[in-house]
Amino acid sequence: MNPSTECIDCKACMKGCLMMGEFTDSPKTLLETIKESPASVAFSCAACGYCAHVCPKDISIEAHFVKRKVELAPTELKNFGYRAVLFHQVLSFSKALTTIKTFRATDFSHMAFMPGCALSSYSPALVKSIIAHLQEACPGMSVLMQCCGKPTRVLGDIDRFEGFYSLLERDIDRLGVTTVVTACENCYMSLKTLSPQVKTLSLYKLLAQIGVPQRDFSEAKPVALHDPCPTRLEKPLHEAVRQILRTIKLPFEEFKFNRDKTQCCGSGGMLALTNPKLAREQMVSRAHQTECETIVSYCQECCSSMSRGGKNGVHLLDLLFDETVAKTLTQPKHGTLTSWINRYKTKRMIASLKG
Numbered sequence: 001m002n003p004s005t006e007c008i009d010c011k012a013c014m015k016g017c018l019m020m021g022e023f024t025d026s027p028k029t030l031l032e033t034i035k036e037s038p039a040s041v042a043f044s045c046a047a048c049g050y051c052a053h054v055c056p057k058d059i060s061i062e063a064h065f066v067k068r069k070v071e072l073a074p075t076e077l078k079n080f081g082y083r084a085v086l087f088h089q090v091l092s093f094s095k096a097l098t099t100i101k102t103f104r105a106t107d108f109s110h111m112a113f114m115p116g117c118a119l120s121s122y123s124p125a126l127v128k129s130i131i132a133h134l135q136e137a138c139p140g141m142s143v144l145m146q147c148c149g150k151p152t153r154v155l156g157d158i159d160r161f162e163g164f165y166s167l168l169e170r171d172i173d174r175l176g177v178t179t180v181v182t183a184c185e186n187c188y189m190s191l192k193t194l195s196p197q198v199k200t201l202s203l204y205k206l207l208a209q210i211g212v213p214q215r216d217f218s219e220a221k222p223v224a225l226h227d228p229c230p231t232r233l234e235k236p237l238h239e240a241v242r243q244i245l246r247t248i249k250l251p252f253e254e255f256k257f258n259r260d261k262t263q264c265c266g267s268g269g270m271l272a273l274t275n276p277k278l279a280r281e282q283m284v285s286r287a288h289q290t291e292c293e294t295i296v297s298y299c300q301e302c303c304s305s306m307s308r309g310g311k312n313g314v315h316l317l318d319l320l321f322d323e324t325v326a327k328t329l330t331q332p333k334h335g336t337l338t339s340w341i342n343r344y345k346t347k348r349m350i351a352s353l354k355g
């Protein structure tokens with residue numbers, strides 16, 4: 001069935017979509033013309049999943065854009081700064097920035113913690129504190145420092161993505177684990193959908209079960225809680241995060257568009273690369289949907305986006321595991337070079353942990 005025939009043009013999908021208003025006032029027309037539309041249309045989709053979730057006809061406009069991106073990738077990606085993405089991915093999967101670590105204790109050796117690229121680039125010290133906490137509660141949990149390859153997948157370069165992703169699966173095999181614990185929501189969704197041979201467990205669900213370091217933020221000003229869009233359908237994960245916030249007594253407010261109706265932070269779909277103007281507008285728009293100055297999230301990309309949008313983005317993990325950020329409620333800011341150096345330091349730190 002042609003999706004444009006099914007579409008009743010109710011425009012429900014447009015209400016939470018950052019890009020459709022830029023290109024059309026009719027989703028039905030957009031669907032009818034998608035095959036002839038310029039590359040800039042498909043590559044402006046943030047892959048946030050809002051359209052499919054709210055559509056009364058179960059149409060996923062995102063899925064049509066994914067198909068279009070795959071068709072266009074061989075000829076069009078070069079026009080969207082793709083060389084930088086490839087450079088990023090080759091480095092991300094290189095020996096310099098990846099490692100696996102096992103420990104002598106065997107109680108939880110069937111599990112591995114995967115911090116993900118964004119957190120590793122942000123703070124090696126934070127990753128170290130999380131690993132120490134996990135080793136206390138779950139001795140022997142391995143560490144898997146690898147990338148999930150989302151940048152190549154989301155841009156439609158499927159051949160390259162499959163090559164990269166096989167390196168992650170190789171490392172999972174090497175560790176012999178049956179459960180991967182993810183700190184990053186993109187890693188979580190990649191593994192959950194593409195690696196059914198392992199159980200994917202969100203770090204936040206695990207922390208809600210094993211407990212978090214003692215904190216008391218009852219004197220802090222209220223913050224807003226932003227749910228990352230890959231978690232849209234993950235109700236137990238939403239609950240776990242809120243449970244942790246209540247445990248540390250942090251006063252928090254909900255966005256009007258939260259949980260399954262959450263909106264993209266502006267970084268989804270590599271939008272900052274493919275349509276930087278739209279990405280910036282969405283960062284500002286989302287950040288200003290709350291009166292709160294500080295926005296807490298559980299994805300480092302979302303936190304950075306909220307800061308770039310003019311508010312103060314702070315990671316939930318900062319509050320739990322970084323004494324300085326927990327006191328100041330301000331993340332340290334650093335540029336691209338420092339991020340790469342941090343990733344290298346994270347790798348060295350993990351490799352040097354006592355087994």
Ligand code: SF4
Nearest residue numbers: 017045046048049051
């Ligand atoms: S996935 Fe998000 S950005 Fe893409 S079309 Fe759907 S609602 Fe819009």
Ligand code: SF4
Nearest residue numbers: 007008010011013055
């Ligand atoms: S929500 Fe679904 S039916 Fe309504 S306009 Fe969007 S695609 Fe069409």
